Amino acid sequence: KNQVEQSPQSLIILEGKNCTLQCNYTVSPFSNLRWYKQDTGRGPVSLTIMTFSENTKSNGRYTATLDADTKQSSLHITASQLSDSASYICVVSLYNQGGKLIFGQGTELSVKP
Protein backbone atom coordinates (compact mmCIF):
# COMPACT_ATOMS: atom_id res chain seq x y z
CA LYS A 1 0.00 0.00 0.00
CA ASN A 2 1.35 3.42 -0.93
CA GLN A 3 1.90 5.47 2.20
CA VAL A 4 3.54 8.68 3.28
CA GLU A 5 4.14 9.18 6.99
CA GLN A 6 5.27 12.38 8.63
CA SER A 7 6.66 13.21 12.02
CA PRO A 8 6.15 14.90 14.31
CA GLN A 9 2.40 15.47 14.01
CA SER A 10 2.80 18.87 15.56
CA LEU A 11 5.66 21.07 16.66
CA ILE A 12 5.98 24.31 18.59
CA ILE A 13 9.15 26.38 18.29
CA LEU A 14 10.26 29.87 19.18
CA GLU A 15 10.71 32.51 16.54
CA GLY A 16 14.23 32.52 15.14
CA LYS A 17 14.88 28.86 15.88
CA ASN A 18 15.49 26.14 13.31
CA CYS A 19 13.47 22.95 12.95
CA THR A 20 13.43 19.78 10.88
CA LEU A 21 10.37 17.86 9.75
CA GLN A 22 10.56 14.21 8.72
CA CYS A 23 8.86 12.18 6.01
CA ASN A 24 9.05 8.44 5.32
CA TYR A 25 7.40 6.93 2.31
CA THR A 26 6.61 3.59 0.78
CA VAL A 27 5.41 4.52 -2.68
CA SER A 28 5.83 2.70 -5.96
CA PRO A 29 6.42 3.56 -8.69
CA PHE A 30 8.14 6.65 -7.29
CA SER A 31 8.58 9.71 -9.46
CA ASN A 32 9.24 12.71 -7.25
CA LEU A 33 8.78 14.04 -3.75
CA ARG A 34 7.26 17.40 -2.92
CA TRP A 35 6.91 19.55 0.16
CA TYR A 36 3.94 21.88 0.43
CA LYS A 37 3.02 24.56 2.92
CA GLN A 38 -0.65 24.92 3.74
CA ASP A 39 -1.90 27.86 5.75
CA THR A 40 -5.15 27.34 7.64
CA GLY A 41 -8.13 27.64 5.32
CA ARG A 42 -5.97 27.91 2.22
CA GLY A 43 -4.76 25.60 -0.52
CA PRO A 44 -1.26 24.07 -0.41
CA VAL A 45 1.66 26.01 -1.90
CA SER A 46 4.66 24.21 -3.33
CA LEU A 47 8.01 24.61 -1.59
CA THR A 48 10.23 22.05 -3.34
CA ILE A 49 10.10 19.18 -5.82
CA MET A 50 12.86 16.56 -5.87
CA THR A 51 13.38 13.68 -8.25
CA PHE A 52 15.04 10.37 -7.51
CA SER A 53 18.51 11.70 -8.29
CA GLU A 54 18.34 14.88 -6.22
CA ASN A 55 19.62 14.83 -2.64
CA THR A 56 18.83 18.36 -1.60
CA LYS A 57 16.93 21.38 -2.79
CA SER A 58 16.54 24.81 -1.23
CA ASN A 59 13.91 27.50 -1.46
CA GLY A 60 14.93 30.46 0.65
CA ARG A 61 14.91 29.39 4.30
CA TYR A 62 13.50 25.98 3.37
CA THR A 63 15.87 23.12 2.56
CA ALA A 64 14.57 19.67 1.64
CA THR A 65 16.65 16.50 1.53
CA LEU A 66 15.88 13.17 -0.05
CA ASP A 67 17.43 9.76 0.56
CA ALA A 68 15.91 7.51 -2.07
CA ASP A 69 17.66 4.44 -0.65
CA THR A 70 16.06 4.70 2.78
CA LYS A 71 12.94 6.39 1.36
CA GLN A 72 13.23 9.32 3.73
CA SER A 73 12.98 13.05 3.29
CA SER A 74 13.33 16.01 5.59
CA LEU A 75 12.40 19.66 5.45
CA HIS A 76 14.64 22.02 7.39
CA ILE A 77 13.42 25.49 8.21
CA THR A 78 16.05 28.03 9.17
CA ALA A 79 15.53 31.11 11.34
CA SER A 80 11.81 30.52 11.70
CA GLN A 81 9.35 33.37 11.43
CA LEU A 82 5.81 33.74 12.77
CA SER A 83 4.53 33.42 9.20
CA ASP A 84 6.01 29.93 9.02
CA SER A 85 3.15 28.72 11.23
CA ALA A 86 1.27 26.33 8.96
CA SER A 87 0.85 22.68 8.06
CA TYR A 88 3.73 21.19 6.07
CA ILE A 89 2.75 18.31 3.84
CA CYS A 90 5.06 15.75 2.28
CA VAL A 91 3.69 14.46 -1.02
CA VAL A 92 4.99 11.75 -3.33
CA SER A 93 4.10 11.64 -6.99
CA LEU A 94 3.50 8.32 -8.70
CA TYR A 95 5.13 7.61 -12.03
CA ASN A 96 2.74 7.13 -14.93
CA GLN A 97 -0.36 7.28 -12.75
CA GLY A 98 -2.09 10.24 -14.34
CA GLY A 99 -0.69 12.79 -11.96
CA LYS A 100 -1.80 11.07 -8.78
CA LEU A 101 -0.21 12.36 -5.59
CA ILE A 102 0.10 10.50 -2.29
CA PHE A 103 -0.24 12.90 0.64
CA GLY A 104 1.20 12.65 4.11
CA GLN A 105 -0.88 13.74 7.08
CA GLY A 106 1.15 16.87 7.55
CA THR A 107 3.12 18.40 10.40
CA GLU A 108 1.41 21.30 12.15
CA LEU A 109 4.11 23.87 12.92
CA SER A 110 3.46 26.69 15.33
CA VAL A 111 6.06 29.45 15.69
CA LYS A 112 5.71 31.47 18.87
CA PRO A 113 7.18 34.91 19.56
Added chain:
Amino acid sequence: GAVVSQHPSWVICKSGTSVKIECRSLDFQATTMFWYRQFPKQSLMLMATSNEGSKATYEQGVEKDKFLINHASLTLSTLTVTSAHPEDSSFYICSATQGPSGRGYEQYFGPGTRLTVT
Protein backbone atom coordinates in the same frame (compact mmCIF):
# COMPACT_ATOMS: atom_id res chain seq x y z
CA GLY B 1 3.72 31.69 -10.56
CA ALA B 2 0.60 30.06 -11.95
CA VAL B 3 -2.65 30.98 -10.27
CA VAL B 4 -5.70 28.83 -9.65
CA SER B 5 -8.87 30.41 -8.34
CA GLN B 6 -11.97 28.92 -6.80
CA HIS B 7 -15.42 30.36 -6.43
CA PRO B 8 -17.08 30.68 -4.05
CA SER B 9 -14.56 30.66 -1.24
CA TRP B 10 -17.27 29.94 1.29
CA VAL B 11 -20.83 28.68 0.92
CA ILE B 12 -23.64 27.63 3.23
CA CYS B 13 -26.52 25.65 1.83
CA LYS B 14 -29.51 23.78 3.14
CA SER B 15 -29.69 20.02 3.19
CA GLY B 16 -31.09 18.64 -0.05
CA THR B 17 -29.95 21.48 -2.28
CA SER B 18 -27.12 21.45 -4.82
CA VAL B 19 -24.01 23.56 -4.81
CA LYS B 20 -21.61 24.31 -7.67
CA ILE B 21 -17.96 25.14 -7.11
CA GLU B 22 -15.82 26.59 -9.89
CA CYS B 23 -12.10 26.08 -10.39
CA ARG B 24 -10.22 28.24 -12.88
CA SER B 25 -6.61 28.34 -14.01
CA LEU B 26 -6.08 32.05 -14.56
CA ASP B 27 -2.86 32.27 -16.52
CA PHE B 28 -2.27 28.85 -18.01
CA GLN B 29 -4.13 26.07 -19.77
CA ALA B 30 -4.59 23.04 -17.59
CA THR B 31 -4.61 19.64 -19.24
CA THR B 32 -5.81 18.07 -16.03
CA MET B 33 -7.66 19.27 -12.97
CA PHE B 34 -8.07 17.46 -9.70
CA TRP B 35 -10.67 17.76 -6.95
CA TYR B 36 -9.83 17.07 -3.33
CA ARG B 37 -11.69 17.29 -0.05
CA GLN B 38 -10.13 17.91 3.30
CA PHE B 39 -11.61 17.37 6.74
CA PRO B 40 -10.28 19.28 9.78
CA LYS B 41 -6.83 18.19 10.89
CA GLN B 42 -6.61 15.72 8.00
CA SER B 43 -4.72 15.79 4.74
CA LEU B 44 -6.16 16.17 1.28
CA MET B 45 -8.10 13.26 -0.16
CA LEU B 46 -8.34 12.96 -3.92
CA MET B 47 -11.91 12.72 -5.14
CA ALA B 48 -11.55 12.75 -8.89
CA THR B 49 -9.35 13.59 -11.84
CA SER B 50 -10.73 15.41 -14.85
CA ASN B 51 -9.36 16.11 -18.29
CA GLU B 52 -10.87 18.69 -20.60
CA GLY B 53 -13.59 17.19 -22.75
CA SER B 54 -13.51 13.81 -21.01
CA LYS B 55 -15.47 12.17 -18.25
CA ALA B 56 -13.93 12.50 -14.83
CA THR B 57 -12.21 9.54 -13.19
CA TYR B 58 -13.46 9.09 -9.64
CA GLU B 59 -11.54 7.56 -6.76
CA GLN B 60 -12.91 4.47 -5.08
CA GLY B 61 -15.67 5.32 -2.65
CA VAL B 62 -16.56 8.65 -4.24
CA GLU B 63 -20.10 8.73 -5.63
CA LYS B 64 -19.98 10.09 -9.17
CA ASP B 65 -23.71 10.80 -9.19
CA LYS B 66 -23.39 12.90 -6.09
CA PHE B 67 -20.25 14.79 -7.02
CA LEU B 68 -20.71 15.88 -10.61
CA ILE B 69 -17.58 17.14 -12.34
CA ASN B 70 -17.58 19.05 -15.60
CA HIS B 71 -14.35 20.10 -17.30
CA ALA B 72 -15.72 22.40 -19.96
CA SER B 73 -12.49 24.04 -21.08
CA LEU B 74 -8.73 24.05 -20.46
CA THR B 75 -9.21 26.73 -17.82
CA LEU B 76 -12.43 25.75 -16.07
CA SER B 77 -13.67 22.77 -14.09
CA THR B 78 -16.75 22.65 -11.90
CA LEU B 79 -17.75 20.40 -9.03
CA THR B 80 -21.45 20.16 -8.21
CA VAL B 81 -22.44 18.60 -4.91
CA THR B 82 -25.96 17.32 -5.50
CA SER B 83 -28.55 16.80 -2.77
CA ALA B 84 -26.06 17.96 -0.19
CA HIS B 85 -26.16 16.56 3.34
CA PRO B 86 -24.43 17.76 6.51
CA GLU B 87 -21.78 15.04 6.13
CA ASP B 88 -20.75 16.69 2.84
CA SER B 89 -19.59 19.71 4.82
CA SER B 90 -15.89 19.97 4.14
CA PHE B 91 -13.10 22.00 2.56
CA TYR B 92 -12.98 21.36 -1.19
CA ILE B 93 -9.74 22.13 -3.02
CA CYS B 94 -9.00 21.91 -6.73
CA SER B 95 -5.65 21.77 -8.44
CA ALA B 96 -4.59 22.21 -12.03
CA THR B 97 -1.59 21.07 -14.00
CA GLN B 98 -0.12 21.43 -17.46
CA GLY B 99 1.28 17.93 -17.47
CA PRO B 100 1.67 14.75 -15.42
CA SER B 101 3.14 15.16 -11.95
CA GLY B 102 5.04 11.96 -12.62
CA ARG B 103 7.15 13.95 -15.05
CA GLY B 104 7.73 16.74 -12.56
CA TYR B 105 4.93 19.06 -13.60
CA GLU B 106 3.69 21.24 -10.79
CA GLN B 107 0.16 20.92 -9.49
CA TYR B 108 -1.13 24.37 -8.61
CA PHE B 109 -3.74 24.38 -5.90
CA GLY B 110 -6.68 26.70 -5.54
CA PRO B 111 -7.44 28.49 -2.27
CA GLY B 112 -10.25 26.08 -1.41
CA THR B 113 -14.00 26.34 -0.87
CA ARG B 114 -15.51 25.86 2.57
CA LEU B 115 -18.90 24.12 2.23
CA THR B 116 -21.27 24.01 5.18
CA VAL B 117 -24.52 22.11 4.81
CA THR B 118 -27.17 22.89 7.43
